[in-house]
Amino acid sequence: MPRSNHPRRRRTSQGGGKGDDEGFSLDRTRLGVPQRQSAPDGEWAVRSITAGNAQKTYTCPGCNHEVAPGVAHLVVWREDAMFGAEAGLRERRHWHNNCWRGRSFRYR
Numbered sequence: 886m887p888r889s890n891h892p893r894r895r896r897t898s899q900g901g902g903k904g905d906d907e908g909f910s911l912d913r914t915r916l917g918v919p920q921r922q923s924a925p926d927g928e929w930a931v932r933s934i935t936a937g938n939a940q941k942t943y944t945c946p947g948c949n950h951e952v953a954p955g956v957a958h959l960v961v962w963r964e965d966a967m968f969g970a971e972a973g974l975r976e977r978r979h980w981h982n983n984c985w986r987g988r989s990f991r992y993r
Contacts, residue, residue: 921964928964930973931985933957947984959985 919930936957943952952958959980966973980988 919960930962930964932960934960934979943979945981945984946978947980947988950981952979952981956981958982961985 919932922929922931934957936955939952939956939958940954942954943958944950945952945958959982960977961980962977963973964970966976
């Protein structure tokens, strides 16, 4: 079967065309792959956020204090969430590094 005679579309160097990955983000790529941690309270995915990538204000669930922009911290979500991995990802929280390491495993 002969090839089509239509010319190929050129990709622009700035991106934004239909041929580019719309979900691709260089900043997200730099964040890396989350580490998996096992603890008495479940399986967790933990991703480090560098100070340069921390751009919003969050409330740390460990100390109820603010995680300010420009402060390195962790994003944590349950790998074994009851309603699936996507539900765990939607319920992710931003923790101070020390708060995550020193958290209590006591059940209430």
